[in-house]
Amino acid sequence: MSISHSPVFVSSDTARAVFDWKEAIQALQAAYSQSIPPQSTPARSVAAVGKTWLRTLSAVPVGGRYYGAKVMGAAMGSAKPGVEYAIVLFDRDTSRIAGLVDGALVTGFRTAATSAAALDRLAPPRPARLAVLGSGLEASMHVRAIASVRELTEVVVFSPTPEKRAAFAEAVTHDLGVQARGVASGQEAVDGADIVLCAARSRGELPILYSDWLKPEATIVSIGSTVPSQREIDASVVARSDIIVCDMLEEVLEETGDMLAAKEAGINFHDKSFSMVELMSGKLEDKLGRARTRMFKSVGGGLQDIVVAELILTRALERGLVTHLPIEFENKSI
Template structure:
């Protein structure tokens, strides 16, 4: 079967990894969030659940972009081989047709870390810094590399419960980034001397892993591990200590994450110091930032991030000859 000019392509995670560049993704996200964002262009995520099966959808129509679409992920936890698969479907605004299917597993990690780095680049002072990493998984690794793309890191401290994992993480950071890195025996030890603090490993028993009195004056916190009401990552004291809180999905962060629900229950007022990522990128928060000592970016992830990074990867994969043409064409209803 031959493919037509309207046949979609597939971009694998392997191809995405081959063409992805942190700096390009960070700039693309900063540009996307600086543009006007119509309220209905990036709606909240939706989740369909029946028994042990769930399906989540994150749609977006980025302003000024050629492509729009949605990320879809699901898992049947009662199956014999449960696991989550992600697919990003991109539509072409020029033709109104389906243009691509992109494996979204790796893209999800890329877009989360790139968005955090895009926010930190605008939140934190423009100087060399020490980074504390709480966690040693894929998200922690990606965030460390993304942050290194926007700031010179003088040293990285990593804590995770398993000594072997934090040692391997530190070794990889030094090897890949040329930055001195070492594992430490406690989260507090990692945090107390650091200018940036990345919380990327919510605790298994849903108890906070980061406390406000550990933070040095002027620290910037990036928190990505609590995305639903049942999850906890940072203590309410971190919310209280933060002078400004920037959220990628403002309502979802404030109303649907366990950390902020706990802060609300504790009587901590945070609405007046919480702002959208778009506010940060347009410069609307510049005056607030002048007076802010402790700053926090808190993320749940959003469809705009998925589509912006997926479009960048699609274009690069096509240019590099790494997009696989699919032998299919969808029927168009007119």
């Protein structure tokens, strides 16, 4: 009897059904606790012509069963432009394509889970008041991820549209049982917050967070400045931070608008910026003990996509929720 090597497909609906925040956070902490060779998780690549672009993030996690890449693309000149995400997972045991995972939700899941994984080691281990700047999907997922690693006493959200921030606060209270409210300014949201989440790019690419808004010993999570043209935090926040942990160290420091602006302002941040591996391995314990203001800055990486996609594929297979594809890729012996 021949063995079938047909791959399976995991939809976003299935990803949502099987995903678990605590499991994803723990898996990412474990992945970043190991020594990661640079070639294991290279920088993203972007191909573009005119208004059409294609981005690829790849990784071969240390110790994982699956390896692969997330591919996303958009033709902004089309009649109805949009972005689609596909994660291709290869199986180390068979050297074949094992599955295709819709990456739309996975991207949000892995970004928030990575932030929570870092925050769990950065923020003091006590109940916290959370300020949220932004009310979109990334902000929503982050609140749920952060609630998995810290008891939240209150969530205060600001976004420019009153209806959106009110709906966001109502959903937080309904889903998490945490007191939440919307406020009319970013400064009001941040006032007195133990943890500050920046999950929204500003109109006109101006900063949405300033250092004089922060209480002493605040911990900041910033995810909205991922390329040179994007801004989220003011250079004063970079200056104030005693320790900055980055998911992709070189990309964050050299290719994001926030850090380029801080460099232009003459702020020296390289000697206080560290990788996720250094954080998870315990190498920063002494520095964390002395740090008052701590920040996690993220641009996203292929390692996060593959680790979380592996979890989702594994759980979907266990629960019989995958779609078996009536295809088989040709496998060439090497």
